[in-house]
Amino acid sequence: MFKGFKEFLLRGNVIDLAVAVVIGAAFNSVVERVVDSLxxxxxxxxxxxxxxxSAMQVGLPGGGTIAFGALIGALINFMIVAAVVYFVFVMPMNKLKSLQQAEQQEPEAPAGPSEQELLTEIRDLLRAEAAASGRIPDMNRSEHPVQAPPHRH
Structure with a gap:
């Protein structure tokens, strides 16, 4: 029972989550100070x-109040936190990941000629060589112009 609990606690994502909660709580106090002072x-x-x-409060007939200002303040706090998290943490991490992926990808080799193009080129070179040496094969014959020597045992 304790072995499984220990493995759970020692996983990297659990530690990362704990660090994120602590940093988030500390960051929340910074955002509160920005809202309070600015x-x-x-x-x-x-x-x-x-x-x-205390801004934009609407009194209700039963004695309660609707605090639209408090709601707007909470939305402003959220937007500040979201903007800072995105621009300070998410955007640089995405940029770093894209740079790492670009480094890991090898540049593509230029595409060479196809197998058929290579074979055609070899055939043309053999024909040119045969024509230069005076041995022009008869292309009307059904057998291959270049014959292999008979196989001996």
Missing amino acids: INPVIGVVFKADSLD
């Missing part, structure tokens, strides 16, 4: 409220 003051000027949490 975005909330701008919202305060525009909506005359201290933060998005």
